[in-house]
Amino acid sequence: MRILFWGTPAYAVVSLEALLQAGHSIVAVVSQPDRRRGRGKALVGSPVKQRALELALPVFTPERIRRDLGCQQELAALGADLSVVVAFGQILPPAVLSQPPLGCWNGHGSLLPRWRGAAPIQWALLEGDGETGVGIMAMEEGLDTGPVLLERRLSIPLLQNACQLSERLARLTGELLVEALPLIEAAGAGPEPERLARLGVRPQAGEGVSHARQLTKEDTLVDWSGSALAIHRRVMGLYPYASCPWGAERLKLLATEPLVVRLRDQLTPAAAALADRWGSPSQDGTSVDGSSVAGPGTVLSVVEGEGLVVATGGCPVLLRQAQLPGRRPSEGQALIQQLGLVVGDRIGVNTP
Numbered sequence: 001m002r003i004l005f006w007g008t009p010a011y012a013v014v015s016l017e018a019l020l021q022a023g024h025s026i027v028a029v030v031s032q033p034d035r036r037r038g039r040g041k042a043l044v045g046s047p048v049k050q051r052a053l054e055l056a057l058p059v060f061t062p063e064r065i066r067r068d069l070g071c072q073q074e075l076a077a078l079g080a081d082l083s084v085v086v087a088f089g090q091i092l093p094p095a096v097l098s099q100p101p102l103g104c105w106n107g108h109g110s111l112l113p114r115w116r117g118a119a120p121i122q123w124a125l126l127e128g129d130g131e132t133g134v135g136i137m138a139m140e141e142g143l144d145t146g147p148v149l150l151e152r153r154l155s156i157p158l159l160q161n162a163c164q165l166s167e168r169l170a171r172l173t174g175e176l177l178v179e180a181l182p183l184i185e186a187a188g189a190g191p192e193p194e195r196l197a198r199l200g201v202r203p204q205a206g207e208g209v210s211h212a213r214q215l216t217k218e219d220t221l222v223d224w225s226g227s228a229l230a231i232h233r234r235v236m237g238l239y240p241y242a243s244c245p246w247g248a249e250r251l252k253l254l255a256t257e258p259l260v261v262r263l264r265d266q267l268t269p270a271a272a273a274l275a276d277r278w279g280s281p282s283q284d285g286t287s288v289d290g291s292s293v294a295g296p297g298t299v300l301s302v303v304e305g306e307g308l309v310v311a312t313g314g315c316p317v318l319l320r321q322a323q324l325p326g327r328r329p330s331e332g333q334a335l336i337q338q339l340g341l342v343v344g345d346r347i348g349v350n351t352p
Contacts, residue, residue, distance in 0.1 A: 018174030
């Protein structure tokens with residue numbers, strides 16, 4: 001089939017390549033405009049644009065497709081059979097949605113109607129969802145409100161971060177799109193209600209709707225007074241951007257484990273042993289080994305080869321990997337040496 005592909009981040013590149021490998025023709029690619037990135041603030045094309053140019057595919061980068069009537073007309077003239085949208089980053093107007101005879105289809109990284117919107121992967125992790133998945137959805141004017149043709153589920157391990165989960169979901173999105181397109185082609189063209197009825201799509205439920213709003217810099221700041229699990233979810237869900245104060249700058253927090261006894265079977269062996277020691281505060285304000293409970297952010301233990309046990313508003317966390325300003329990420333013993341913290345120091349309070 002002749003496909004008009006819409007996508008922007010690296011997540012979408014996987015689907016673009018999967019469609020090509022399946023033998024489909026990509027008539028053009030639409031991506032977000034180049035943005036200024038890096039210390040030099042040079043204009044850089046999106047990952048999808050860069051890969052499309054490598055593949056010698058025509059690329060369109062409208063600032064606002066809703067307002068760019070000229071671009072809409074150029075895309076219509078390409079004569080695509082259908083549009084495939086994967087993390088494009090703009091809402092398509094009705095005029096664009098109605099162009100292809102076989103419709104516009106979106107590969108969305110959540111189990112709709114949960115986590116409609118811009119950051120479904122991050123919010124699934126932030127909210128501690130036990131599973132997520134991918135849906136191939138017929139697009140309509142609402143934000144991720146269309147009926148679902150195919151869906152697959154994935155479990156979310158406790159220690160998986162947003163980058164790792166994104167890679168899994170990106171592969172699954174590509175696989176499901178390749179599976180969906182023959183079904184869409186076989187259903188044929190015609191009025192949209194009739195096409196969708198032939199496909200047997202599933203309307204989204206009216207209950208359980210949640211919106212994955214765009215994340216901000218404020219969201220990335222870790223508050224050590226939160227629970228161990230909430231802090232861990234923020235570190236995993238916002239990877240690699242979660243941070244806490246480090247003097248006048250920020251210390252990036254890249255990997256943690258919540259030292260919660262009930263979660264010990266999901267922890268690494270070293271963290272499970274630490275959870276047995278630190279993960280059950282007693283009623284009298286001391287930990288199970290008799291030491292006093294320190295304030296949030298306090299280093300409770302320096303564990304050779306593993307990292308730092310840090311106090312929170314509940315059970316502690318094991319800080320395994322972090323990144324100092326201007327340095328590369330470090331973990332384990334290297335992290336201990338780079339941070340130079342000892343028991344009693346407080347991260348984000350009296351650190352340099």
